[in-house]
Amino acid sequence: MNQYKVGDNLVILNQENISCDLIYIDPPYNTGRDFGDYNDKWATMEDYYKNFLYPRLKKCHEILKNTGNIVVHVEPKNSHWIRKALDKIFGEKKFRNEIIWKSGGHAKNLKQLGRMHDSIIVYSKTNNYTFNPQYLPYDEKYMKNKKVENSITSKKFSCFYTDTAIHNSQPDMNPRLNLRYEWNGHSKQWHCNKKKMQQLHNEERLHYNKKGVPRIKRYIDEMSGIPITDLWTDITQIQGKEKLDYATQKPIKLLDRIIKLYSNKDDLVVDIFAGSGTTGVSAIKNDRKYFLIDLNNKGKTVFEKRTQFA
Numbered sequence: 001m002n003q004y005k006v007g008d009n010l011v012i013l014n015q016e017n018i019s020c021d022l023i024y025i026d027p028p029y030n031t032g033r034d035f036g037d038y039n040d041k042w043a044t045m046e047d048y049y050k051n052f053l054y055p056r057l058k059k060c061h062e063i064l065k066n067t068g069n070i071v072v073h074v075e076p077k078n079s080h081w082i083r084k085a086l087d088k089i090f091g092e093k094k095f096r097n098e099i100i101w102k103s104g105g106h107a108k109n110l111k112q113l114g115r116m117h118d119s120i121i122v123y124s125k126t127n128n129y130t131f132n133p134q135y136l137p138y139d140e141k142y143m144k145n146k147k148v149e150n151s152i153t154s155k156k157f158s159c160f161y162t163d164t165a166i167h168n169s170q171p172d173m174n175p176r177l178n179l180r181y182e183w184n185g186h187s188k189q190w191h192c193n194k195k196k197m198q199q200l201h202n203e204e205r206l207h208y209n210k211k212g213v214p215r216i217k218r219y220i221d222e223m224s225g226i227p228i229t230d231l232w233t234d235i236t237q238i239q240g241k242e243k244l245d246y247a248t249q250k251p252i253k254l255l256d257r258i259i260k261l262y263s264n265k266d267d268l269v270v271d272i273f274a275g276s277g278t279t280g281v282s283a284i285k286n287d288r289k290y291f292l293i294d295l296n297n298k299g300k301t302v303f304e305k306r307t308q309f310a
Contacts (some may be wrong), residue, residue: 277303
């Protein structure tokens with residue numbers, strides 16, 4: 001693998017024997033604009049969907065391993081066309097997420113609200129798919145109201161913690177009679193059995209409120225961080241030295257996150273609308289293999305310059 005091929009992606013895919021773990025594509029949107037690097041225009045949206053997009057998405061399904069994912073980057077105006085195609089090809093139940101990426105943009109618009117985001121749509125091929133949760137570090141705002149523990153018998157000393165409920169506030173919604181018992185004068189349905197509760201108490205992992213109801217302490221240095229959700233506001237558009245002479249280039253941090261979420265080391269990542277090759281750059285950076293295709297030879301030239309010292 002580790003190739004960048006120039007030509008019609010459907011023709012090339014039919015010629016190659018590929019089985020991949022992740023497909024990321026940022027296909028043309030049929031905006032009607034000529035970007036210089038490519039002309040993003042079809043006669044009708046129906047032509048774009050039926051004759052161009054659908055057969056390529058179908059081929060992507062064919063080359064994807066059973067544990068694989070496809071991630072399609074698109075603007076909101078066209079996202080329903082992508083969902084329609086992927087529902088038909090992959091199945092409605094294989095939809096995993098529609099990620100909203102705050103891509104920026106502050107142009108004045110007098111006829112409608114300005115668009116500030118892109119949609120990133122994720123489907124898996126089967127229910128046994130690769131997914132690696134990612135986390136952000138705790139920021140100053142999160143840490144501001146956290147408690148500090150200064151003297152406990154365990155190995156912890158002078159560290160930040162938060163506390164969360166250890167009892168079910170709606171026990172009748174999910175009754176667990178084996179977890180109902182009295183603790184410290186309070187009869188509730190707890191999240192652990194009495195033996196575990198005693199262990200947590202002995203290890204001073206319980207914080208009691210004024211009424212004597214316990215909550216479990218969770219130390220910051222034992223927690224993974226803030227889970228990344230389907231709203232991404234922390235990755236900015238490309239700036240400074242990263243910006244290349246290529247239209248529609250995406251930031252490397254965006255591809256880093258996608259590749260880490262939906263593939264593992266040594267996996268093969270495919271991008272059939274590769275452009276300047278950011279998918280390949282990220283694959284190299286994150287110890288994945290890549291296979292890239294684009295109709296525009298300029299994209300391959302830009303990619304080779306980006307990776308000549310990698």
